[in-house]
Amino acid sequence: NAGVTQTPKFRVLKTGQSMTLLCAQDMNHEYMYWYRQDPGMGLRLIHYSVGEGTTAKGEVPDGYNVSRLKKQNFLLGLESAAPSQTSVYFCASSYPLTPFGGAHNEQFFGPGTRLTVL
């Protein structure tokens, strides 16, 4: 199994350009997440999805859109990139929480995408 993969690994954009980051998982996970990681900060949740066709906002959703048309894929879009969106983006996936937790609450992370907006 490949686990969680992200495309692309690196990207440089100019202010105002648009792009889409692709996350794919082959573990049949219901939940998927997009985080951003900035220097000196932990990961912060941008958007997440609890199933195909559903999405929800996280802590820092402004300037991003997402779609979950297929269970295995979760797309993160930047319609008009800004320098403040320069960051490393991580995708993660997990099973739904169960009443007694256990292994089903572990989030598996992709390798990250380093995005620079000039």
Added chain:
Amino acid sequence: AQTVTQSQPEMSVQEAETVTLSCTYDTSENNYYLFWYKQPPSRQMILVIRQEAYKQQNATENRFSVNFQKAAKSFSLKISDSQLGDTAMYFCAFMKHRVRDNLFFGTGTRLTVIP
């Protein structure tokens, strides 16, 4: 809102020695999960250890163990017999025991293992 605090931005330890990384958190929840993630230079986030708040016993995974103090809202990570491969950023994270919830991360501790 949940907050997770890691007060040690950087730490170092001699190879084969023991080091403890600190983490405190703030929550009004009674049931929740705590995690330590490792991020080596490769950037990959790797789960090190997990603790369920309803379990009083501290979690252990080989050389990694935690000291979970629920009343004090403290969750420290002890690494025994440190190895060069342990050099990484370590993030403490919190998750509420609830459907549709996410991880709240601390700002991380950069650990360097010195040969």
